[in-house]
Amino acid sequence: MADVTSYPTGQPCWADVTVTDVDAAAAFYAELFGWEAAKDPRPEAGGYTMLSRNGKHVAAASPPQQDGTPPHWTAYLASGDVDATTGRIREAGGTVLAEPFDVFDSGRMAIATDPSGAVFGVWQAGSHIGSQLRGEPGTLNWAEVQTRDRAAAQRFYAQVFGYRARAQEMARGGEYVVFEVDGTPVAGLLEIGPDWGEVPSNWSVVFQVADCDAAVATVRQHGGQLLHGPAEIEGVGRFAVVADPWGAAFQVIT
Missing domain, CATH: 3.10.180.10 (2,3-Dihydroxybiphenyl 1,2-Dioxygenase, domain 1)
Known part of the structure; x- marks a missing residue:
């Protein structure tokens, strides 16, 4: 087991699953991975639920933010400056789907696609670095x-x-x-x-x-x-x- 305290730019640092029934999904992943779920009680968090192992955050689950969004996992790539990264995404031919925004004091993020259409997140750590365990x-x-x-x-x-x-x-x-x-x-x-x-x-x-x-x-x-x-x-x-x-x-x- 290895505790993680930081991620270099470009390394996948976090993943969350978007599903219509977050509670049922948390139960499914608890059976599969032994994860424990804790839903953020703040209304503005939109039901975002942290999934942890041995008290360390390892993933999350969230309801869809728009009707018709299919269930999916999103991978987040680490960045020291999300705003600069989204600029490079546009220059390289990608598309920014969600402009950079702050997530409380946890960090700053954006959602984008590469030129072939693959969707990914970009995460700039604040109090939340991403997955706190590896290995x-x-x-x-x-x-x-x-x-x-x-x-x-x-x-x-x-x-x-x-x-x-x-x-x-x-x-x-x-x-x-x-x-x-x-x-x-x-x-x-x-x-x-x-x-x-x-x-x-x-x-x-x-x-x-x-x-x-x-x-x-x-x-x-x-x-x-x-x-x-x-x-x-x-x-x-x-x-x-x-x-x-x-x-x-x-x-x-x-």
């Missing part, structure tokens, strides 16, 4: 952009966050791109293949578990779905793509 079951392990335009996405994230990209061959064919900050891997990029169907460009969040197959069984037992796997990634671990009962997709890895 144990029930914590954010990784995040990757799954894109329909690898070249455009790779250029975009390099320009906005200063990523250095390192491509590596995958056992099943194709390449996986690892984004690095100061020589440290922080996120990934995977091009969506023709066999994926209608999956749009997106950021996918990956949570660590003690046993991938047991986690998949728990997802199914409590109304979720298995979308892919479980499968081995040589030198990395065993993973699966799943969805909660509302359809919000995410990954689990051992």
